[in-house]
Amino acid sequence: MFGPEGPTLRELAVQALSSVERGYDLLAPKFDHTPFRTPDPVLDAVAEALAPLGPFTDGLDLCCGTGAGVRPLTRLCRRSVTGVDFSAGMLDVARHRARPAGGPRVAWVRGDARALPFIAAFDLVVSFGAFGHFLPGELPGLFTGVRAALRPGGRFAFPVFAPPRPTRPGFWLLSGFDAVMRVRNALWRPPFVMYYRALRLGALVGELERAGYSVELPALPAFGRRADGGPRGRLVVARNAGAPDAGGHTAAGSVNS
Numbered sequence: 001m002f003g004p005e006g007p008t009l010r011e012l013a014v015q016a017l018s019s020v021e022r023g024y025d026l027l028a029p030k031f032d033h034t035p036f037r038t039p040d041p042v043l044d045a046v047a048e049a050l051a052p053l054g055p056f057t058d059g060l061d062l063c064c065g066t067g068a069g070v071r072p073l074t075r076l077c078r079r080s081v082t083g084v085d086f087s088a089g090m091l092d093v094a095r096h097r098a099r100p101a102g103g104p105r106v107a108w109v110r111g112d113a114r115a116l117p118f119i120a121a122f123d124l125v126v127s128f129g130a131f132g133h134f135l136p137g138e139l140p141g142l143f144t145g146v147r148a149a150l151r152p153g154g155r156f157a158f159p160v161f162a163p164p165r166p167t168r169p170g171f172w173l174l175s176g177f178d179a180v181m182r183v184r185n186a187l188w189r190p191p192f193v194m195y196y197r198a199l200r201l202g203a204l205v206g207e208l209e210r211a212g213y214s215v216e217l218p219a220l221p222a223f224g225r226r227a228d229g230g231p232r233g234r235l236v237v238a239r240n241a242g243a244p245d246a247g248g249h250t251a252a253g254s255v256n257s
Contacts, residue, residue: 005033019190020133024065025089031066032093038068038128042233045222046126046159047072049235053155056124059104060084060149063113063130067094073126074103084109084116114142118149125150127158133193136203143211143238150240156213160201161233162226204236213238 011030015023024031031037050056056077061069064083073081081104085091091108111117113130125146134142146156185191201217208215215238219231226232 005030018192020192020194021086023192024087028066028087028089028093031090032068036129037066040068041222042128042159043068043072045220045233046128046157046235047075048222049218049220050076050124050126050155050157050237053237054124058082058122059124059126060118060122062116062125062127062146063133064094064108065090067097067108069126069128070094070097070106073124074106077104077124080105080107082107082109082122084111084113086110086112114138114145116145116149120149120151122149123151123154125154125156127156131158131199131204132196134199135193136199139199139204139207140211143208143213147211147213147240152240154240156208156236156238156240158236159220159233160204160236161223162230201234201236208236208238212241214241215239 011026015026018026027034027036050072054076058080059073059077059082061067061073061081061083064070064085065087067083070081070083083091083094083106085094085108088110091110095108109117114134143156150156181192181194185193205215205217215236217234217236220233220235221231223231223233
């Protein structure tokens with residue numbers, strides 16, 4: 001599948017019948033040769049959009065996988081960049097990546113994004129292509145944990161893209177994939193959570209605002225516009241307006257969209 005260096009159909013089937021963690025451990029050696037790896041143009045567009053908001057001191061790539069997102073972070077952060085993922089196999093591949101000479105120090109941490117072991121440690125957190133692995137009910141805890149890992153004024157950023165319309169083959173491909181995954185999870189344990197159409201931009205923004213972020217949605221010009229004039233790609237930039245108090249309320253600043 002996906003070319004001579006990519007996984008075979010059998011390997012993908014074994015992955016899909018495993019847990020999410022075990023599945024990515026198995027896929028890790030060939031992950032960069034699949035469409036699941038975030039393309040470089042997306043990484044570069046996000047770095048370009050974030051650059052005017054910096055410079056940043058310490059950055060975190062949430063659900064870093066094999067470390068593709070760490071590369072743009074090393075261009076944005078002066079002191080340190082950390083990648084966190086719960087797959088040991090993915091982190092092993094990431095550790096063997098070449099590190100840019102003279103850049104910030106890079107560290108790799110095995111951990112669950114829903115229980116981050118960081119408090120006020122970063123002024124920038126990014127994530128690429130990870131939200132399909134979280135059920136809607138997990139978002140409040142995920143976003144609260146990211147906010148706790150951010151310093152006051154720090155930013156949590158990730159790209160989102162307009163879904164294909166029903167008249168496009170991609171719409172039915174993604175919808176069919178999600179349907180197959182739901183049937184698989186109804187019949188097989190452990191579950192493998194990977195849904196491409198489960199989360200909508202409005203729902204993400206709403207959960208971010210409820211978690212205490214101020215949210216902006218700048219367009220990513222590199223990906224052009226749809227027929228209706230709307231951008232094909234946006235960057236969600238959620239700013240931590242202040243440290244939460246013991247009750248989870250924002251200590252300073254207001255929340256807006």
